[in-house]
Amino acid sequence: MSDAIFEPLRFKNLEVANRVFRSSIAGRFDGWDGSGQQARINWEARFARVGVGAIISAWCGVDRRGLIVPGYASIEHDGRVPFWRELGERVHEHGSKFILQLAHAGRQRDIPGIEFRRGLSSTGKADPLHGFEAERATPAQLDEIVGAFARAARRAREAELDGIEIHGANGYLFTQFLSSAINDRTDEYGGALLNRARLLLEVVRGVRASVGDDFHVQVKISATERADAFLFWLRRGNTTADSVQVCQWLEEAGADAIHVSAGSTFPHPLNPAGGMPLREVRDNYDGLISSGIHAFRNYLLYRTPLVNRLMQRRWERSEDEVEGANLPDARAIKEAVSIPVLCTGGFQTASVVRDALSSGLCDAVTIARSLVANPDLLDVWRAGHDRPERPCSYCNKCLFNLLENPLACYDERRFDSREAMIAAAYAVFDPPPYGPG
């Protein structure tokens, strides 16, 4: 009997062996400047080895001002191509496809680095979560950004990767334009929905013109923004209905698939939904204390017991609210477009995924945290188990550790010992860049 999970998925320009994509997840494995390193290759090869259909790369910056955190491999100049080619080859050896996620942080940077104090955005207002200052981009600067995406996409093709994903979700630059809660412009890039979508549509057209018609281009979008979910004084932002309209425009502009996520920021209570691990936040997210203008507020938020309990309550979602939380949005979009729709959000139960696929809620699922916890998730499903024995608990410790520590599962309860957990985290450095011989 055929299993919907393991059926191939055909896009216009790409065929993927099954319906499971490793969703974008980063880790500071590379050079501070964005040059790629061996550990990144080791990390990605891990998921290819267990047979996910495709891997969507870590957050990959297209220009230096748009970088999010130092230490993520970027693709802002031609010198980056050899690294990505090597990575693509290593992933292809296992039959997986590799899709490069092209991104621009705008004002939402976790660590701004030394080059640009302010990020470019739709607005001049500081990021409300981190407090990083922003500069309102001029139309000329936006033209440059469109060009940067087009060149980055061309490089991805030169590196013989299988496609690109334009990161239009989770609060980064395109969300800052799309969102009615953030975009306060009065020019042709602000106001009406079509104006707010203009930058993203220009980028899709620019990329399409640069790579040609026969290269896979998908777009990731936050279908529901809920900008008020944590910082309750903000406006709500775009609704699913707004996003359905945007996706129709994206299809017309040349997108081959839509990838559905949620939330007006990253992180956001809806994405990655689950826990707010206070100790990890406090110990590892000091960038929020030191880099922005909300230093004292964030010091109190993270370090004062009463305040941080309240913050945690507002943030956290229980485990059973996480898996498949974006499926209703994916379905609404799928009904309105004729290209495949991918959906992210805590998937790790075979029956949940199978039902979503066979009832047409989406065409594939993308998974990040659950694969960090169980890189062999597909083998577990193939062996007939519905869920791994030690599932991801959505505690989000992986996320909050990654700024200072290697990206990995940090939920100690999932391991026999703390030593076993650390050994698993360090496995990404094997093999090292300089081996014997």
Add this chain to the structure above:
Amino acid sequence: MTTVDTSTIFEPLRFRALEVKNRVFRSSLAGRFNNYDGTGNQAHVNWDLKFARGGVGAIISSNAPVHPRGLIVPNYAHIDRDETVPFWREVVRRVHEHDCRYLVQLAFSGRQRDLGGIQFDKGWSSTDKPEPIHGLRCERMTVEDIRELVRCFADGARRAREAGADGVEVHGCNGYLITQFLSPAVNNRKDDYGGSLGNRARFALDVVRAIRAEVGDDYHLQFKITAVDYGKDLFPWSARGTTIEESVQVCKWLEEAGIDAFHVSSGNSFPHPRNPAGDFPIQDVVRGYDTMISSGKHTFRNYLLFRVWPFNRVFKWAWERTSRGRVEGINLADARAIKEAVSVPVLCTGGFQTASLIAAAIARGDCDGVTIARPLIANPNLVELWRAGHDRPQRPCTYSNKCLINQLENPLGCYDESRFDSRDDMVREILSVYEPPQFVQ
């Protein structure tokens, strides 16, 4: 141009088992160029090559932990397992291409860890009292722990030799583990490793003897020592630390145990107002040194000290007054006291960048060579500038210490914008350490 004869700087320096082409060593300094687990990356090779190309006689590597529990900060290259040897072999091979010698600094942080990492919650120390600057907790080593670690130092030295390095330096200073044993202000043990000077020096002597036994007699082995604790410079209420008389005695014992050279520094913590002497760049501390806020027990005190006026003004003033006007050569008097007592060469560190001053120090017999970190970051071609007849670079190191404070979050480099034509030039110079990248066509 100088009229003083500086030719001694360019004379070879002969140790018992090593010859270095001139009197200038790049002192140990690290940036977080490597992987979190201590495996080395290309950027580290690029970094060391800057100085080999600039003409120094030898390079002392960044702090290389001999055991993962001894890291100061993740992302420095370790020498704690045999798998690290190929990386060091590559560094050494590339540095040798420039007729420059390479010494690996064998190190163990103890309780003084800026960022302890995920493997070990507590550092090891002679004591179980927390480290006073950050408030980092630690565990008192048992005698078995000490024996195990002595073995790790010996293994580290063996690996350095296998990698083709020209020698090793035992990092016995600046508040790291060996200082924590040597210093009476820190060491509160009642066993064979605490109390009398002979007992406090026992760990260092055990390490040196074990290394010598492991690598044999024909391999260069030097020891970096804090000549004087100067603990009261930082905390006026702190107990009496190591004096110069005690250090002289320790150096005599170390020489008997097989040390080929001493490297003289000062201060019983790192950072310390005397080392690296100079400014306390409060803005850069606020941005780049948040680990002081997040990793120890003294988070709120440090938040106030660094971020709240007037505490930060007072702290900056107190820090800088110690070395005001006497950064360059600050340790020469201490180096001389040691040199008079031992028969092996003595190297001295501390802000050197004026050729005539160095030549005079060598001529006076204060030391046999100098080791330089910050002024070489500012001017990697310092030796070439001196050779061309300049006494000092046109844009000298200002001892702003921004390099040091930035290296936790940003690439190690010179962050004193006043030394560059523009901020863009500064950033370009900093990022040049990533050229070439690991993966090229």
